[in-house]
Amino acid sequence: MVQYPSMTAEVLLQGILSGLLMGLVYALIAAGLSLIFGLMEIVNFAHGEFLMVAMFTSYWAWALWRLDPLLSLPLTVCLLFALGAATYWGLIRWILDAPMLAQIFATFGLAVFLRSTAQALWGVDFLVVKNPLVEGRVSVAGLFLGLPQLVASVGSLAAFAGLHWFISRTETGLALQATAQDRQAASLMGIDTQRMFALGWGIGAGCVGVAGALLSMFFYIFPEVGVTFSLLAYVAVAPGGFGNVPGTLVAGVVVGLVEVLGGLLIAPALKYAVVFAIYLVVVLWRPQGLFGRF
Amino acid sequence: MRSLLGPLAAFGLLGAALAFPLVFTLPYPRDVMIRIFLYAMLATAWNVLAGYCGQISLGHAVFFGTGAYSSTVLLRQDWLGVWASPWIGMALGALLAALLSQVIGFPVFRLRGHYFAIATIAVGEIVQTVVINWDAVGGARGLFVPIKRPDSLANFQFHESKQTYYYIALALLVLAVGISRWIVRSRTGYYFRAIREDQDAAAALGIPVARYKQRAMAISAALTAMGGTFYAQYVFFIDPESVLPLSLSILVCLVAVLGGVGTLWGPILGAAILVPLGEVTRVQLGGTGKALDLVIYGLLIMVVSVVQPGGIMALLQRGSRRS
Numbered sequence: 035m036v037q038y039p040s041m042t043a044e045v046l047l048q049g050i051l052s053g054l055l056m057g058l059v060y061a062l063i064a065a066g067l068s069l070i071f072g073l074m075e076i077v078n079f080a081h082g083e084f085l086m087v088a089m090f091t092s093y094w095a096w097a098l099w100r101l102d103p104l105l106s107l108p109l110t111v112c113l114l115f116a117l118g119a120a121t122y123w124g125l126i127r128w129i130l131d132a133p134m135l136a137q138i139f140a141t142f143g144l145a146v147f148l149r150s151t152a153q154a155l156w157g158v159d160f161l162v163v164k165n166p167l168v169e170g171r172v173s174v175a176g177l178f179l180g181l182p183q184l185v186a187s188v189g190s191l192a193a194f195a196g197l198h199w200f201i202s203r204t205e206t207g208l209a210l211q212a213t214a215q216d217r218q219a220a221s222l223m224g225i226d227t228q229r230m231f232a233l234g235w236g237i238g239a240g241c242v243g244v245a246g247a248l249l250s251m252f253f254y255i256f257p258e259v260g261v262t263f264s265l266l267a268y269v270a271v272a273p274g275g276f277g278n279v280p281g282t283l284v285a286g287v288v289v290g291l292v293e294v295l296g297g298l299l300i301a302p303a304l305k306y307a308v309v310f311a312i313y314l315v316v317v318l319w320r321p322q323g324l325f326g327r328f
Numbered sequence: 329m330r331s332l333l334g335p336l337a338a339f340g341l342l343g344a345a346l347a348f349p350l351v352f353t354l355p356y357p358r359d360v361m362i363r364i365f366l367y368a369m370l371a372t373a374w375n376v377l378a379g380y381c382g383q384i385s386l387g388h389a390v391f392f393g394t395g396a397y398s399s400t401v402l403l404r405q406d407w408l409g410v411w412a413s414p415w416i417g418m419a420l421g422a423l424l425a426a427l428l429s430q431v432i433g434f435p436v437f438r439l440r441g442h443y444f445a446i447a448t449i450a451v452g453e454i455v456q457t458v459v460i461n462w463d464a465v466g467g468a469r470g471l472f473v474p475i476k477r478p479d480s481l482a483n484f485q486f487h488e489s490k491q492t493y494y495y496i497a498l499a500l501l502v503l504a505v506g507i508s509r510w511i512v513r514s515r516t517g518y519y520f521r522a523i524r525e526d527q528d529a530a531a532a533l534g535i536p537v538a539r540y541k542q543r544a545m546a547i548s549a550a551l552t553a554m555g556g557t558f559y560a561q562y563v564f565f566i567d568p569e570s571v572l573p574l575s576l577s578i579l580v581c582l583v584a585v586l587g588g589v590g591t592l593w594g595p596i597l598g599a600a601i602l603v604p605l606g607e608v609t610r611v612q613l614g615g616t617g618k619a620l621d622l623v624i625y626g627l628l629i630m631v632v633s634v635v636q637p638g639g640i641m642a643l644l645q646r647g648s649r650r651s
Contacts, residue, residue, distance in 0.1 A: 077442045128634040134441055136637030138384060139585050139629050142578065147626025154620055261574070265453060268446045307457040310450040317447060318435045 048177050049294040055179070057290020058187040059245050062194055063263055064270035064282040066241035069197075071271070072279070073214045073234040076126065079141040082264025083148035084239050088114050088246025089255045090152060093161050102167040103250045104185070111243040118239025122232040130231075145260075152257040160254040168251060186248035193244040194283055197237070201279065210234060262306070266293070269313040345498055349491045358490040362562070364603045365497035366555055371583035371595030372504040373551035378581070379590035380517060381544035382524025383437070384445045386577050387452030391549040393459065393572040394428055395421035395556025400471050400566055414484035418557035425553035426546040433545045437538060440527070449574060456572040470567025473560055484561045493562055500558060501596070504551050509592055511547070520544055524590075552580075582629055588641025597640055 067081050078084075088110050095106035103110075121144065129140050168185050171178050201207040212220040213230040221227045253259070270286040289309060296308030349358055370392065378384045399417025402408070436447045460468045476483040479492075486492045511517045519540045522530040531537045560566050570576075587598025606621040636642050 071442075075442075077446070125630060125634065129637075132633070132637050135378075135384060135585070135589055136633040138442070138445055139581070140633035142581075143626045143629030143633060145626070146578070146582075146622055147630065150620070150622035150626060154623060265449065269450070272443070272446070301461070303461045304457060307454045310454045313450055314435060314447060314454075317443060318438055 044176065046298065049298045050291060051177055051179065052183065053291040053294030054287060055183045055187040055290070056293070057287035058190040058194075058283075059249060059286075060263070060266050060270050060289050061283045061286025062190040062241050062245045064267040064286050065194060065197060065279050066238035066245075067264075067267050068271045068279050068282045069201075069241070070234055070238040073210065074126075074130065074217075074231060076129075076137050077141070077268075078235075078238065079138065079264075080121070080145035080148060081238075081242060081267060082260025082262075083145045083152075084114060084117065084242040084260070085246045085249075085263050086152060086255075086257060086260035087117060087148060088243045089250040089253070089259060090156065091243075092247045092250035093163060093255045096163045103163055103247045104167050107244065107247040110247040111240050114243030114246070115236040115240040118235040118237070119232045121239070122235035126231070126235065127228070149257050149260070156257070158257060160256045162254060163250055166251045180252065182252035186251060189248045190245060193241060197241060198280060200237075206233070265306075266309065269309055272313060272317050342502070346495075349494045355490050358494050360603060360607055362490065362494055362497045364599045365494075365501045366558060366562075367580070367583050367603055368596040368599035369497070369501040369504045370552055370555045370580045371587070371598055372501070372508050373548050373555065374580050375584050375589060375591075375595050376508055376511060376520075376551070377544045377548035379584060379594070380511065380524065381520040381541060382527075383541060383544065384441075384581075385448045385545075385548075386445050386574070386581065387432075387448035387450075387455075388548070388552050388580055389572050389574065389576040390432070390452050390455045391425040391429065391552035392556040392559070392576060392580075393455065393566075393568070394425040394549075395553030395558075396560040396566045396571040397421075397459070397465055397471070397556075398424055398553070399557040400473050400560045401465055403474055403476075404471070410482075413482065414557060414561050415482075418554055421553040421557050422550035425549040425556075429545040429549035430542055433542045437541045437545075449577075452572070452574055452577055456568050456574075459568045459572055466567065468568060470565060470570070473564040473566070475564070497558060500554055503554075505592065505596070507547065507551065512592065516540070516543065521590075582625055584639075586628060586632055586639055588639030591639070591641040594639050594641045601640070 063081070063085060066084075067078055070076065070078050091110045091113055092103040092106055095101040095109060096103060099106075101109075125140055125144060129136050132140075166182060168181050171180050172184070173179075199207075201210060209220070209225045210230055210233065212223065213225060213227050213234075217227055220230070249263075266289055270282055270289045272285075292309050292312055293305050296312075297305035300308055345361075348361060352358060352361075370388070374385065374388050395418065398421030399414045402417040402420060403412050403414055405412050432448075432451050436444060436451065439447050459465060465471065473485075475487075476485050479486045479488050481492065484496075511520070519530070519535050522533070522535055523537055523540060527537055556571060559571065563570075583598040583602055584595045585598070586602060587596065588594025602625065605624060609621040609624060632639055636646075638645075
C-alpha cells in the first residue's frame with residue numbers, strides 16, 4: 035500500500051489551489067471548443083490533437099532554437115490559428131449541412147490523422163522542455179505554488195479575458211455572435227459568414243495554442259497527450275452549455291477542483307472517473323448546461 | 329433478376345468464405361480473415377444502434393470488454409469444472425453486456441446527437457479507469473486466459489490450427505448479419521429508422537422511443553460482447569488497454585463508417601478494406617509504433633465524410649444506378 039499524506043486542512047488547501055490553477059488552463063481549452071460549437075453546432079473532436087500540435091510546436095522551438103515555450107508562444111498561437119482556419123477551409127466547410135454522423139467523423143478522422151502522424155514523425159516517447167525560463171516554486175503562507183503552473187493559469191486567464199473582450203466588444207466579435215445566432219440573417223446583413231466560421235475555427239484553435247504553449251512548460255509532451263485534455267474539455271464545456279464561452283471559465287475551474295479533490299478524497303487513480311461521473315450527473319440533470327442559454 | 333442477385337451474391341461469398349481455409353492453410357492468411365470477420369461483426373453490432381437507430385455510441389469497447397472479461401474470469405474459476413466453459417462465458421457476457429447497456433442507456437439516452445456521443449465516451453473512460461484499478465480482475469496487469477488441453481470445440485481453444493477459430497468467427501459474423509437483416513425487415517427496424525430520421529416525429533406517431541433505443545442498445549451490446557469473448561479465447565491475454573480503450577470503440581465505428589453506416593454490407597466491406605490495409609502498411613512500411621495505418625485511416629475517414637457520408641456502399645449504389 036502506498037501511504038498517502040494524511041488529510042489535513044493544509045493538504046486540502048494545497049489541493050484546491052493546484053486544482054484551481056489547472057482548472058484555468060482547462061477552461062481556456064474548453065473555451066475554444068465552446069466557441070466553435072456555438073458558432074456552427076459542430077463538436078471539434080480533434081481539439082485535443084490541436085493541443086498536442088501546439089505542445090509539439092513549443093517543444094521543437096525549444097529543441098531546435100532553444101526558444102522557451104513562453105517566448106515561442108506567439109509563433110505557436112499563429113500556427114494554431116492557421117491550423118484551425120485551414121481545418122475549416124479544407125474540411126469543415128464541406129460538411130456544414132452534412133448528416134451529424136459525417137460531422138462527427140470528419141473531425142474524428144482529423145484527430146486520428148494528426149495523432150498518428152505525430153506518432154510516426156516523432157515517436158511515442160514522453161518529451162519535456164528542460165530548463166524552462168520559469169521554474170521552481172514559491173511558498174505562500176505554508177502552501178506551495180509551482181511557478182510554471184502559476185504562469186500558465188495567469189496566462190490562461192489573460193487569454194480568456196482577451197477572448198471575452200474580443201467577442202463582446204469588437205465589431206468582428208459582434209459579427210461572430212451574429213453569425214452564431216442566425217447564419218442567414220447575418221449573411222443578409224453583409225457579414226461574410228464563411229470568413230466568420232474560418233475566424234471562429236482560427237480563434238478556437240488559437241486558444242488551444244496558448245494553452246498548449248503554457249502547458250509545455252511543465253507537462254509531458256507525447257502524441258496522445260491531447261486525449262485526456264480534450265475529454266476534460268468536453269466535460270468543462272457541457273456544464274457551461276455548449277456555445278457559452280464565459281460559462282466554461284467557471285466549469286473549467288470546477289473540473290480542475292473536482293479532479294484534485296476526487297483524487298484526494300476518493301483515490302488518485304480514480305480521479306478522472308470521478309470527473310466523468312460528475313459530468314454525467316450534470317448533463318443528465320440539466321442537458322442544456324448549468325448556465326445554459328438554449 | 330435484381331431480387332435474385334443479392335441472395336446469390338451473399339451465398340456465393342459465404343461459399344467462398346467457407347472454402348477459404350481449405351485453400352489457404354497457412355496461419356497468416358487465416359489470421360487476417362479471422363480479424364476481418366471479427367471487426368465486421370463488431371461493426372455490424374455497432375451499426376444496429378448507430379446505423380439503424382441513429383444513436384452514435386463511441387463507447388462500445390465497454391461491451392467488448394464485458395464479453396472478454398466475463399468469459400476469462402469465469403474460465404479462471406477451476407472449481408466450476410465444465411461450467412466454466414468459455415461458451416457459457418460468452419452467453420453470460422452477452423447477457424451482462426445487455427444488462428449493462430440498459431443501466432448505461434437509461435441515463436445517456438436522455439441526451440441527443442453530439443451530447444450522446446460525448447456521454448458514451450465518458451462512460452467508456454469511467455469503465456476503463458475502474459477496471460484498471462480493480463485488482464480482482466487483474467487491474468492494469470490484465471488476465472491470462474488459462475490454457476486448456478486438448479484442442480476441442482468444448483474448450484474453445486485451438487493451439488494446433490486456426491481453422492476452427494476461422495469458422496467460429498465466420499459463424500459469429502453470420503449470426504450478427506442475420507440478426508441485423510432480421511431487424512431491418514421487422515417492425516422493430518422500421519421503428520429504429522423512424523427514430524433515426526426524426527425522434528420527435530417518431531414519438532408523435534406513438535413509437536415508444538426510449539424503449540426502442542434501449543432495445544437497439546441491448547442487441548448491439550450483446551453481439552459486441554460475444555466478439556469480446558472470441559477475442560479473449562483467440563489472443564489468450566486481455567487487459568484494459570487492449571479490450572477497453574477508446575481507440576477500439578473508434579476503430580469499430582471507422583469500419584462501419586468507411587463501408588457504409590446503416591447498410592447491411594457496409595460493415596463487412598469496411599472491415600474487408602481496413603484490416604488488410606492495416607496489414608499492408610505494417611508489412612510495407614514497417615516499424616513498430618509507427619502508426620502509419622492509422623494515418624491512412626484518418627485520411628480515409630475525412631475523405632469519406634466529406635465526399636460521401638454514406639460510405640463506400642453509397643458510392644457503389646450510385647455507380648450501379650448510373651449504369
